[in-house]
Amino acid sequence: MTQQIPSTEPELAGVRNFRDVGGLPTVDGRRVRHGVLFRSGHLAHATQEDAAFLSSLGLHTIFDFRNAADQKLEGPDVELPGVRNVNLPLSDPADGSEFWKMVRDGEIDQLRAILDDGKAANRMIVSYRTIIKERTGEHARVLRSLADDSVPALMHCAAGKDRAGLSIAVTLLALGVEREAIVADYLESNAKHRRYKVHRSSSSAAGYSPEVMELLSPLFEARAEYLTAAFETIGETWGDVDTYLEQGLGLGPELRESLRERLLD
Secondary structure (H helix, E strand, O other): OOOOOOOOOOOOOOOOOOEEOOOOEEOOOOEEOOOOEEEEOOOOOOOHHHHHHHHOOOOOEEEEOOOHHHHHHHOOOOOOOOOEEEEOOOOOOOOOHHHHHHHHHOOHHHHHHHHOOOHHHHHHHHHHHHHHHHOHHHHHHHHHHHHHOOOOEEEEOOOOOOHHHHHHHHHHHHHOEOHHHHHHHHHHHHOOOOOOOOOOOOOOOOOOOHHHHHHHHHHHOOOHHHHHHHHHHHHHHHOOHHHHHHHHOOOOHHHHHHHHHHHEO
16 A cells, blocks of 8 residues: 655655645546655755655655756765666757756856747747657656556656656646646646756856846746647647557557556546
């Protein structure tokens, strides 16, 4: 029997954006079971108390969607006894490496050039579309694992917003969760206590000025338009969600039913 987390959200000192996805409604009147699917930012800075709480959840698998560059920057996840760690990078370390270096170290004029006039938000939209179209193998593996034996599970990336957000969204689509509920859960990442702490080089004269933070905000916010772009990509590429799941991810009716039985009340 899996343990349900308390109704009051836990205060984790070193882990951002943690939450149980349980309770979300499906279109056929069921709900995601509490205590079987969690999401968060990375676990590299988890305190001993955080680790003890995470261990109490009875996790089977932690899916880490960070790439090697992320892990080098933040560190590896803390190890939890008896928990399987699966690293499935959803972005290439080389993809945009110069861009992210500029985000950390760039001066104000450089940041304006790469982020202003909607360029930052557009970059996020392109990223979401690309992950949906090109990372079908990784998403298929996650769903097959969940349908098989990998629950309770925790999914995370660096901030727990984009790569983990998409993986959670794909899982919820497979479960038949209402689209509005998927978007609402995704937008929870914007809560102040959940937001990813932006890393900027102390040598940068621009530092954390209001203009810099405004330029960076599209990169570190959860915006409905980003997730909507992912949903639109599914429709444009496969026609509808059922075809995406079956042909894009290889999730046939039996696997999908197994997934639903494991994760839904």
